[in-house]
Amino acid sequence: MNGAFEDIEIGLSRETPSRTVTEDEMLAFSREFDPQVFHLDPEAAKESVFGGLCASGWHTASLMMRLQMDSWKSAYSMGSPGFDDLKWLKPLFPGDSIRVRSTCIDKTPSRSKADRGSAVWKTEVVNQKDEVVLSANLIGIYRKRDTG
């Protein structure tokens, strides 16, 4: 089920199908995790720097994960130690359609564990205007196929 380290190549680039995100989904996430006024109240959000209700950045990040899961075997890894340099570049508004594009920019066999290696993916969430909403360099740990 998981992606294998051998199948990942530096330069490998791909894009998911797009998905429309509704206001209801945004409100549900914000109520649970990020109850700031510009994520919860469409009227008051007009006065915010975003100019209107928008998704929690953590919601956008979580949707980025799900979009990848739905499209790519190599989104399934052994886990991730973390990542660098997440940028929320544009607000995600209700009704926007987002997709994820991702390019492998590094790949390193583990020095301590012979059965695995890591890959770094320059990952972007892009909206229907081709604006980058979120970018991050995500890291996954992958098992080598020939070591089980």
Added chain:
Amino acid sequence: MNGAFEDIEIGLSRETPSRTVTEDEMLAFSREFDPQVFHLDPEAAKESVFGGLCASGWHTASLMMRLQMDSWKSAYSMGSPGFDDLKWLKPLFPGDSIRVRSTCIDKTPSRSKADRGSAVWKTEVVNQKDEVVLSANLIGIYRKRDTG
């Protein structure tokens, strides 16, 4: 309602109350955003590197946001441009209790906008064994009080 730039001091350090995270919460989040086997299937997760079912790292990050919202006025900002160096250091298991501790490590008035400034918070999610589960340097933009 929001925190003001003037009230934030470098070195300011604080900790939220703790909150127990249930397996049901973890499963609900994972089904929606991160359907990897070690986040969904308690039996199969025993074979993973985590040794058992654990929360999606995006769930842990989202809970970090909510814990701060529940405790600190300055968790409410004008928004965030992103952050650096998120590390998932330990798995978050069902029944674990987590709290957030946070220290302001930098504070900078905006060069282009006189009414605001940014602050960087070294932020850690800590479990009931005092292990750091997640760490990140979060950034918030704050309005200056005297400019409205």
